[in-house]
Amino acid sequence: MKDFKLTPRMTVVAAALTVLLSACGEKPQTAGTRSADVQAWNGGAQTTFNVPGWAPGDKVSWEEQIKQRNRSQNEYVRMAP
Template structure:
């Protein structure tokens, strides 16, 4: 009985201490910081007609997207 108690206690103690072995998660060297969203991308996924770096054009595009494609009231029409 004593041997079973010691074995159980040892297993519990080892499993409790196993959580203490996690390595710290820090940022490594060479981390790239992001720029402003309106600075844009240089690939084929950019919206047609938009120039990278034009902040006012970016903001107008966001407003148009919010009104035209993300506004549920505009999608279903005015029910009044």
């Protein structure tokens, strides 16, 4: 076998292939979330994270809880004048 010489061009090509092929191994980062075809107000039966006043499957109470959460995150509403 002949003497193998690593040229700068081969180094660049090898590095480029490594970078390009590394993206092929990316795994989906879903963390076990529900699928997108389920309505948000149908939620799960995880009572640990349910807010009092919200029942899974009740769209009206779910919308009210979202409105309340948004109001609580508004600094102008939270702080007393």
